[in-house]
Amino acid sequence: MIGSTVLGLDVGGSSVKYRLASAGQADGMPDAIAEGVAPALAEELPATLAELARTVSAGHRLAAVAVAIPGLVDEASGTVIRSSNVPALDGRALGPELSALLGVPVSILNDGRAAAVAEARWGAGAGERDVFTLALGTGIAGSHLVDGVIADGAHGSAGELGHVVVEPGGRLCSCGQRGCLETLLGAPALRRAWNAAGGEGSARELLAAYDEDDPRAVPIVRTAAQHLADAVLTLLALVDPGVVVVGGGLASAPHRLVELAAGYVAEQATFHRVPPIVPAELGRWAGAVGTAAEARALAARVVAA
Amino acid sequence: MIGSTVLGLDVGGSSVKYRLASAGQADGMPDAIAEGVAPALAEELPATLAELARTVSAGHRLAAVAVAIPGLVDEASGTVIRSSNVPALDGRALGPELSALLGVPVSILNDGRAAAVAEARWGAGAGERDVFTLALGTGIAGSHLVDGVIADGAHGSAGELGHVVVEPGGRLCSCGQRGCLETLLGAPALRRAWNAAGGEGSARELLAAYDEDDPRAVPIVRTAAQHLADAVLTLLALVDPGVVVVGGGLASAPHRLVELAAGYVAEQATFHRVPPIVPAELGRWAGAVGTAAEARALAARVVAA
Structure with a gap:
């Protein structure tokens, strides 16, 4: 897995924050190889998210992606149950769809939970x-x-x-x-x-x-x-x-x-x-950091399995 | 450890409930080999508790004892910090004192915690x-x-x-x-x-x-x-x-x-x-059951160490 990267995408109503990090590093905060904010996504979200993932990870070997959503998600199936800020996602099996487009495993999680994990581990709760x-x-x-x-x-x-x-x-x-x-x-x-x-x-x-x-x-x-x-x-x-x-x-x-x-x-x-x-x-980056950490954990699980 | 027993003593202001159980059994509720209520203890508590332990476990090989106290205890040192119902115990290193008298390891714990563990594992929370x-x-x-x-x-x-x-x-x-x-x-x-x-x-x-x-x-x-x-x-x-x-x-x-x-x-x-x-x-027996379980865990720790 050394040399591979993982990507966290924190999807909001007005923008998508992303953090690309090394898949191979240990338990610490996932250091940013690249980080940024992309404009909000409209229609065809899986396709536009996949495009963003490809652009951000260009030149890197991508091992896993995690996507944080403002709303209720079913993590096990990768489905968005209800999202008040991004209603286009309601009911979509975003994880499987995105995974098919990108050819890597994809996790879906709630954005608040992603941010909480990051703040607790590497922010003010460290x-x-x-x-x-x-x-x-x-x-x-x-x-x-x-x-x-x-x-x-x-x-x-x-x-x-x-x-x-x-x-x-x-x-x-x-x-x-x-x-x-x-x-x-x-x-x-x-x-x-x-x-x-x-x-x-x-x-x-x-x-x-x-x-x-x-x-x-x-x-x-x-x-x-x-x-x-x-x-x-x-x-x-x-x-x-x-x-x-x-x-x-x-x-x-x-x-x-x-x-x-x-x-x-x-x-x-x-x-x-x-x-x-x-x-x-960690401020507004907490969600992206926590999501990158989830992508890293996903990559490790895939390697172990 | 097969054949050995453990004893839980639940000390209250007006009585001591006890449960003698097998040290060797697995994770289930510690079945009573003997169970009962002794009158409240007055002076020289470690000596009277030791006497009670000897009487109850007569004919059995005793591996460990746990004592539940109505009050604040320091589990690590086996000391009773403050007990409103049994003030004679205040500040006493009951665990070490009782251990010296009985020649077996002795744990001290809070009675409410002992009862909570028993209710959660083997009572209404099972x-x-x-x-x-x-x-x-x-x-x-x-x-x-x-x-x-x-x-x-x-x-x-x-x-x-x-x-x-x-x-x-x-x-x-x-x-x-x-x-x-x-x-x-x-x-x-x-x-x-x-x-x-x-x-x-x-x-x-x-x-x-x-x-x-x-x-x-x-x-x-x-x-x-x-x-x-x-x-x-x-x-x-x-x-x-x-x-x-x-x-x-x-x-x-x-x-x-x-x-x-x-x-x-x-x-x-x-x-x-x-x-x-x-x-x-488990009603009024919850404390004695939880305390017997603690004694069983203590016996297992001693064997493992």
Whole structure:
């Protein structure tokens, strides 16, 4: 396998990030032989993804490919069950189709899981056995990782910190419950509170205004950070992670929301063992790194089989 | 090791339960060669425990002993750090002391953990990889087990369902937080509500009155079951167990509190994957069974070493 390469493709609604790495290297972060962003793909996705894979790996011997998708996938069959951002993929057996086009094995995985694995192993969770990653954005996704592997429970649905109820009887959540963390800290909830206070723009503008001590922004961000702290205290009681890594669109630029929440957790913890609560380190590349790692593992499995 | 026996001693405030089992048998539930309850031990605990061990195992070759303690123990050194029910043990190196008296290796473990392991492996969790056990009593203890082993987090403190906040800003908990499940569902909280409604006796009398449709008991038990359901929904979101096993003093006799809570969880779940929520099966023997299993594992380690 020395000399061979593997490719991770992180497919998003507006672009595809890729990382080409050596298939032969050991357990560390898959170093980029090539890395970049391609424009979003429209129709005939398997064909355009195959074309991208060929272009990126030109001149290299490709051993395996992994593709991260924003949505629900069936990893065993390589099928995309439902993808809200890339609806053209819904129901497609993307793994087998792409594998037939490229002539190499192809894995399909969820993009959030790929990013969580990368952050836990080689990002802000590096060196810690027991990591909880949190992605703050429109929704709030969580993953609990032990020894770099996602501990996803009996039915694959553990880690849903966004759907911990922090305000009983509160606003209706998209999940059907009331008062989930997501109804208070998701980007739409923050935008709503910000606009109601006279602020312009989205949750990002709110966080930027908070960084400038805008008096309209301060109470909103403090309240949001307190809700996050409440949910994290519940997480510490039930899961007791060694580190909590906070990433996602909302956390990537203005880190003060996370700092504020970490401060509240430290103040309000009682019996809890408070771990470091830190920002993610790999940023928007986490998904591509984790996907390249999955492609590397796939190549190793194929060689071993 | 064939022909040898192991002994589990489950030490409580008012009695010691014991189970003598074969050291040589495989992974199944340690069958009782002898089992029973001895009166509580007072002074000179290591000496009286050693005496009990000798009496129970008379005529058998003893290979190892494990002792379960109601309190905080340091398993590595065999020391009891703090035991509220058996204060005579506080700070004693019970494992080494007992080992010196008996001439066999001795393990010390927490009684709740021993019971959780037994329920998960051979009680109501048998056959399920991913089990959450809950003990309802004065306090509320939880353990998450994967493949029969407690997944206790980065600092050994995962599973604290009793300290999930279900009523923000509520009553002050012994842990220092407000509105923990334990402040609403622990035996003292139920007794307080029952006595305030004119009921006599403790939480057990409340649950018995509920079973007879006493109109003073019904709303109290329904409210308590709803709080338990709220905490279990949070557990499902974060941990996603394959089965929830509810035991402990409060759940052992009148099961209707658990049935009621399971009904609320089923009604109110949204995205959650709802596992069976079932009563514990081993009852008050769970601790002795789990402790005998620990003694058997200790004997196997000693042989292998």
